[in-house]
Amino acid sequence: MSTEFQCPMCGEHRPVDPFSQFCPGCRSPMLIVYDDVQRAFHKESSGMLERYRDFLPLDAIHASLGLGEGHTPLQRLDRLMCISDGPEVFAKNEIFNPTASFKDRGTVVAVHAAEARRIRRIGTVSTGNMGISTAAYGARAGIKTFVMIKTDSSREKLFSAGIHGAELIQVGGDYGRLFELSLELGGKHGIYFMNSTDALRVEGYKLEGFEIFEQMGDDAPDWIFVPVSSGGHLIGLMKAFKELRTQGMIDRLPRFVGVQARGCRPVARAFQAGAERFTRIEKVETVAQSITNPSPPAGDIVLKWIRENDGEILDVTDSDILEAQRNLAELEGIFCLPASAVTLAGMRRLAQKQAFRPGDRVVLVITGSGAKNVNILDRNKMRIVQSDLVDLGDVIRERL
C-alpha cells in the first residue's frame, strides 16, 4: 500500500514524515492519501486497527500498544426524541474509550507510527483530554512522553495526565504560539508532537466514521453533528465518508454540521461571513473548555470541505450548551462534556429552522466524559439536600 502526505488546500505532495506535517507552500496541515487499490473491512477482527487496517498507513499493528480503543456504541436517544418532534437521533458515544474521549483513536495510530520509525519521544499540546490520552498511550508503549498543558486546566485533567508518569509542563502564554513552538522544539530534540491536527491522529478519528457507517447498517446517516476546535476530528470523520465514496461503498456523504461555542467561534464566524479563511479569536470565553482553540490549524480545511459537501457550521450559546448537557444526562443517562453537548444544541438550532425531513437519521458525536470537568456545573440546578438520619423519613416524604 502506497501512502503520502497531500495538502488538502493546494494539492502539494510530500513523503509521510511525523516531524514535518505542514505544507511548505500554504502552511496548511497535510493529510494522508492512499493509492487507488480496492480495500475492505476485516469484519472478522475485533480490534479497531485490525478491522480497518486496509485504510491505515501502518505496516504492522501491535496489541501491546492498544488500550481497548474504539468500537464505541451508537445509542438511539429514545427519550430525547419523545420531547422533540424531530428526526431519529443517535449518539456516537466516544466516552467508551480508554481515557473517556475520542482522542484515544488518534493517539493509538500516532503511537504506532512512532514505534514503526523507532521514535522514542512523543508529546502533545493540550487543553486536557489529548494530554491524558497521549500520557496513557505513551505509558503503555514505554515511550518518554511530554505533555504541554494550559496553566488553567482543571486539577482533574492535570492529575489524570500526571499519574501516567509523563513530563507535564504547564505553559502560560499564547496557545497558538505554543502549538508552533512545540513543533520547532520537537524537530530539534526528536520529540514527535502528535498535536490536534496531526495527520496520523486524523487517520484514527477516521475510524470513528467507519464505525458509524457499519452501525447504520453499512449506510451513511443523513446528518452528523461534530464539535469543532482545531478541526482535526471533523476532518477525520469527513475523510472516512469520502474514502467510502471513493471505494464505492456509499454514493453520497452525510451532511456534516460543525458546531462551535459562541465564545470561541473562529470557523463558524468565517463560514457565516462567507469567508474562505478564518481569522483568529482574541478573547475566548465559554464553558466548553475542550473546544477553545482560538486559531484552529485545520480551520480553513474545515471551511473548504464543509462548503464543498453542503454542510453547515454553527455556533451555540453557553446556556444552550448547559441545557443540552443536562438534558442528555437527565433523559438518556449520558454525562458528557459541555464540548460534546454542543452537538445537541446545534441540532436544536437546525430543527428550529425546519432543516430535517421526515425519517432523517442524525448522529451526534459525544466526544468525552463530563466527569473530567465538574467545575462548570451549577449545583443550584441539581436536587441536592442535606439530612441527618432522624429527619431522613421527612426529607424523603417531601420529595416523593
Add this chain to the structure above:
Amino acid sequence: MSTEFQCPMCGEHRPVDPFSQFCPGCRSPMLIVYDDVQRAFHKESSGMLERYRDFLPLDAIHASLGLGEGHTPLQRLDRLMCISDGPEVFAKNEIFNPTASFKDRGTVVAVHAAEARRIRRIGTVSTGNMGISTAAYGARAGIKTFVMIKTDSSREKLFSAGIHGAELIQVGGDYGRLFELSLELGGKHGIYFMNSTDALRVEGYKLEGFEIFEQMGDDAPDWIFVPVSSGGHLIGLMKAFKELRTQGMIDRLPRFVGVQARGCRPVARAFQAGAERFTRIEKVETVAQSITNPSPPAGDIVLKWIRENDGEILDVTDSDILEAQRNLAELEGIFCLPASAVTLAGMRRLAQKQAFRPGDRVVLVITGSGAKNVNILDRNKMRIVQSDLVDLGDVIRERL
C-alpha cells in the same frame, strides 16, 4: 424458568421480592437460585443481558433500559509482568462501563426488575460510584431516583450523580444504620433501594464472571483478585463460576482472593482470625474510599464461600495501594481507583509468599476509573513543572 430467593447462610427459601431481601431467620442477604434446567450462552447476541439471559431472573430485556454496559476488555499486563517475575496477569477492566465502574452491570439488572414489577421509584445508598450508576440508569428509564450519599463524598462524585436529575440526599451519621433505614423507608414509600448486596445487582456482577470465562477461552483462570467492601461484587463473581460448574462448563473454581484496605478490613480480620463472623470496624481510614463499608452486609457469606473454595482474604496498606495505582498508570496506561489497585497490591503480597505456580493465569478486577477521585493523588509524585514560552526550550532540554 423458575427462580427464588435462598439464604446462602441457612438455606431458607422465599419468593423473589425486591422489597424484602433479608433472611427472616439469620438476617443474611438472600441470593437468587435457579432450577436445574440446562442453560447456554447466546453467543450470537452482542448485548450483555441478551447473551446471558438463560442465567438471569428476567422475563424480558429492554434495550431502552441499557446504556452499553458490560463486554469490558480483559487486558494482558505485559509491561507489569516484565518487572515482576511471576504469573501471567490480566486486568478485567471495568472502567469501560457507561459510568466507568462495574456497578452498571448490577444496576441494569435491578432496573429491569423494577420495570417488570412496575416500580416507579428506585434508590441507593452509596459512597459514590453506585449513586452515579443508579442516577444514570434511573434517568435513562425515566424512573424517579433517590440517592443517599455520604456527606464527605467528593465533589466529582456528588455532581456526577446530581447531573442526572436524581434526588440527592447527603446524609450524615452511621453508614450501616443508613443502609438499614433506607430499606425501611423504601418499603414504606414504595422506593426500591437497590443497595450494594441487592440480589438483582449480584446477578449483574455475575455476568462479569461469565465474560472472564469466555475471554479465557471458555476456561476459568487460576486466580481472581477482587476488592471487598460490602461483599456483593465478590459474591457475584463467585456465583458465576459456581453456576458454570453446576452446568458442567468447568470442573473447578478459580481461587478467589478478596482484598481489603488495611484501614477498613472487617472481613480480612475475621478471616485471618479464623472467625465465622466478622465484627464491624469502628474507625475507617484509607485512601481507598470506594471500599470503606465498616459493616459489610455480605461479609459472612464472603467468609463462608471463600473458605469453602480454598480462597484468601488479604488486606493491604495505603502505601502499597498507591504504589500499585501508580504502577498500573505508568506501565499499562490504566488509571484506576485506589479501591481497584488493591488487587495488584494483593497479588504482590501473595507473590512474596510464592503462592503462584509457573503458568498460573491471574485476573485482577479493575473496578472503576481513578478520574472520579483525583483528590487523593500526590502531586509530588508527578513530574509537573511550570514554564513560559521563552524558557520552554530549556525546560524540555533538561528533561530529555
